[in-house]
Amino acid sequence: xxxxxxxxxxxxxxxxxxxxxxxxxxxxxxxxxELYGFxxxxxxxxxxxxxxxxxxxxxxxxxxxxxxxxxxxxxKADESLLKTKASTKVTSQISEKALxxxxxxxxxxxxxxxxxxxxxxxxxxxxxxxxxADRPQKGRFREFYQCDADVVGSxxxxxxxxxxxxxxxIFTDLGIATTIKLNNRKILSGxxxxxxxxxxxxxxxxxxxxxxxxxxxxxVKEMLSKGISDTAIEKVQxxxxxxxxxxxxxxxxxxxxxxxxxxxQGVDDLQFVLEHIEQLGLKSAQLDLDVTLARGLNxxxxxxxxxxxxxxxxxxxxxxxxxxxxxxxFGLKDMSGIGISFGLDRIYLVLEELDLFEKVALxxxxxxxxxxxxxxAAYCLKALKSFRESDIxxxxxxxxxxxxxxxxxxxxRAIEFVIMVGSNELENNTYTLKNMNTGEQTTYNxxxxxxxxxxx
Numbered sequence: 001x002x003x004x005x006x007x008x009x010x011x012x013x014x015x016x017x018x019x020x021x022x023x024x025x026x027x028x029x030x031x032x033x034e035l036y037g038f039x040x041x042x043x044x045x046x047x048x049x050x051x052x053x054x055x056x057x058x059x060x061x062x063x064x065x066x067x068x069x070x071x072x073x074x075x076k077a078d079e080s081l082l083k084t085k086a087s088t089k090v091t092s093q094i095s096e097k098a099l100x101x102x103x104x105x106x107x108x109x110x111x112x113x114x115x116x117x118x119x120x121x122x123x124x125x126x127x128x129x130x131x132x133a134d135r136p137q138k139g140r141f142r143e144f145y146q147c148d149a150d151v152v153g154s155x156x157x158x159x160x161x162x163x164x165x166x167x168x169x170i171f172t173d174l175g176i177a178t179t180i181k182l183n184n185r186k187i188l189s190g191x192x193x194x195x196x197x198x199x200x201x202x203x204x205x206x207x208x209x210x211x212x213x214x215x216x217x218x219x220v221k222e223m224l225s226k227g228i229s230d231t232a233i234e235k236v237q238x239x240x241x242x243x244x245x246x247x248x249x250x251x252x253x254x255x256x257x258x259x260x261x262x263x264x265q266g267v268d269d270l271q272f273v274l275e276h277i278e279q280l281g282l283k284s285a286q287l288d289l290d291v292t293l294a295r296g297l298n299x300x301x302x303x304x305x306x307x308x309x310x311x312x313x314x315x316x317x318x319x320x321x322x323x324x325x326x327x328x329x330f331g332l333k334d335m336s337g338i339g340i341s342f343g344l345d346r347i348y349l350v351l352e353e354l355d356l357f358e359k360v361a362l363x364x365x366x367x368x369x370x371x372x373x374x375x376x377a378a379y380c381l382k383a384l385k386s387f388r389e390s391d392i393x394x395x396x397x398x399x400x401x402x403x404x405x406x407x408x409x410x411x412x413r414a415i416e417f418v419i420m421v422g423s424n425e426l427e428n429n430t431y432t433l434k435n436m437n438t439g440e441q442t443t444y445n446x447x448x449x450x451x452x453x454x455x456x
């Protein structure tokens with residue numbers, strides 16, 4: 001007995017209805033991307049491992065799917081490493097490529113590779129799948145889509161203002177009430193500096209970013225395990241419960257970071273962004289300064305964003321930030337950029353849980369030609385061609401099946417009209433059109449039939 005087929009954990013099949021719903025999200029996001037002046041690009045699903053590795057921090061690197069070299073991939077591997085089972089060391093010898101982890105690093109590679117053809121500042125959007133070797137759970141998949149928008153070649157803080165507006169516009173169009181969390185990595189660097197933990201900045205930010213997942217005790221425990229002192233943690237603990245309005249939080253941060261030039265610069269940057277957003281207003285989103293927001297990716301250097309749905313506990317549905325020199329790792333220095341990402345798969349779950357999907361029309365023909373035999377089907381082909389050339393979605397039932405079966409097919413797919421050709425129609429060079437909603441039947445020649453369907 002054949003084994004029942006399956007798919008890898010963390011991946012999914014999508015039905016026609018699910019595809020139509022996902023397309024609704026794609027179209028909503030794409031419409032706003034283009035309204036804001038972004039241009040589309042696409043990059044390969046896999047990159048050279050050297051392009052990806054070392055760009056996401058230790059935790060991110062462990063989640064990158066490696067692709068084994070073609071052919072006998074063990075032939076060039078060091079036998080001593082194989083015997084000691086030193087998997088991390090042998091990986092580079094047996095795998096030269098990897099599935100992309102996100103769209104930002106491949107975008108940086110794209111910018112460097114095509115810099116002579118790009119007009120800067122370059123505004124791009126990209127909607128493609130990414131892969132992460134994560135533990136699958138609700139809202140967390142191993143294969144999922146990201147919808148990214150980035151600007152490179154500008155250090156202007158007006159870009160931060162525009163990205164917050166873009167988040168607000170798209171989630172408003174989708175009907176999702178959101179909170180946009182905002183912070184600045186310069187503030188985190190300043191905090192690490194004044195508590196004497198600058199050498200532990202990455203460990204500090206990675207632990208802090210987990211506050212909403214593992215709580216204050218969990219964060220403290222992780223910081224201690226990374227060698228951050230009790231004294232340093234004691235100094236930073238007031239930040240765990242920093243409250244008040246955004247402006248009140250900024251004032252407290254300014255006082256706390258008075259001895260850190262980098263920290264004060266981060267406060268000033270946030271002040272600029274918040275003042276302009278307050279002047280412009282937002283359609284539906286709430287903007288929350290969250291000093292514990294760290295975003296675990298090493299390449300962020302300035303503003304960082306994270307978006308959560310207010311009415312569903314599902315983690316972030318968007319995130320991003322500024323990276324001052326991401327292209328520098330590929331040889332193009334001083335190319336500041338900023339970008340945001342939308343998690344399509346989590347957005348889908350939010351819309352579904354809140355019952356926010358409008359009735360999605362599945363792709364289907366407007367007209368179905370029934371099949372009463374080879375002669376009748378061949379006679380219908382001319383009409384099918386005319387209909388399709390007139391941009392009318394048309395289908396011929398492929399088999400000469402019983403009438404009941406063909407009519408059931410039309411009903412299940414909610415096809416509006418069927419066209420019947422029997423011996424009388426063949427003899428008189430006509431077609432009989434049936435309205436599936438009213439049951440009304442009318443016989444036409446081809447020109448009349450085409451006009452009748454166009455007007456219905």
